[in-house]
Amino acid sequence: MNRNASDILIVGGGAAGMSAAFAATSGGGTNITIVDDNPHLGGQIWRAELGKVRNADAAKLIEAIEAGRIGVVNSAQVFAAVSENKLLAETPNGTTEFEYKKLIIATGARERFLPFPGWTLSGVFGAGGLQALVKGGLNVKNKRIVVAGTGPLLLAVADYLNSKGANVVAIVEQASARNINRFALGLWNSPAKLIQAAALKKRLFRIPYLTNTWIANVTCGSPRVSKGVTSNAAIKSLSLNLNRNGKTQTIECDHLACGFHLVPNTELAALLGCKIEDGFVSVDGFQRTSLNNVYCAGEPTAIGGVEASLVEGKIAGYAAADNEERSRELFTKRDKTRRFGNALNTAFALRGELKTLADNATIVCRCEDVQYEKLAAFDDWRTAKLQTRCGMGPCQGRICGPATEFIFGWKPGPVRPPIFPVKLENL
């Protein structure tokens, strides 16, 4: 087994983790390591495109990290904790043990997915999911794409796909125009965001933004199974039925990119025993968790966008480097990003109608193929899990857990190691 010992260990190389690392060095910390499961730094918003991070600010931050004395371990996924201050990560070369004095958890968020008839068809992706695939080299030029679900991520994804030559047919947003407008008005308090929003609106003005609208179901004309390699990637079209204020509208497209805002990745924090409240990791002003030497920054503490992740990362980084004065200077800024995050989450709250999208035969747990009707009979996650295997597959309930929490109100069960499936020889 490989070993690594750091004074400050950071799990997650996204906006929060990188800004924590940079603050920790500039605050006087030494012997700092970032461990991340992607091949490149950047996290979600700054995910590398064919190996390169395009955003100028992010590229600068990465350069500073690589030039500074910060260790970066990519393609390493933390899956377990051994003893009080050691974590295990699976890497392409086996398991590495990471020992730390202080730990900063910056594991980000994932998309929330909700089951509806047809959501398991190929051609249906997450919204951020399709964006990530395109950043990984998938060509979407001239593809007809519908971006659907909820949240500001839909706009970012539509903008991105548009810039890659896709034909974004519509953006389908379940939230009401009233809620979104109220949220947009709140942006007057943050001019930078307002300018961003205005620029985005200008770029997307040709694309219909259908509010109060959601996907009822998706079908595919001919069964979409292709295993043979073809020179001309022939895609069979998807037919989407939308529910628009009670009326049905049908749209044809090649891909559906659909996600319902974000859920925090709290598994590592929960595994270590950090206090979790209402689904998020509890932290104090210095981003310290209920464990004295463990900090948490970015989306596991609240869904608040990249600005929130950056400032929380800084606060945690300074604090972990014993430079609490510099952390304190950022409290006001952090609190402002929190208010923005709260307004965002209120504006894009899920409507109750989405709980009834799945029909009896719709698969809810994609790992174990558990259908809605099998689950509807149970009162809680634990019993459903034991009786149906829902949530027992390799994703460990990361996809069906947030869905069943929304649909049935089931609270997630305790987190057990390994938090990601690991090859036997690496356990």
Add this chain to the structure above:
Amino acid sequence: MITIKLNNSDISVEENTTVAASILSSGVDAFRRSVSGEVRGPLCGMGVCFECRVTIDGVRHQRSCTTLVADGMEIITDE
């Protein structure tokens, strides 16, 4: 450009492409079969849903969305 073998056909892809992107770009949409036999492909694109699993260089159940292509890599889907 580098050359990989996808379901026994040679294809050439740009460096730093993910295995998932190169599979989709080749017109293949059957990544794996679900436990009840449905065809599945990538959902999350970020390594959490495990829907994009394929066989890479003989090792089964590898997440194709978080793996980058390498010269001579052999990928089998829908096993």
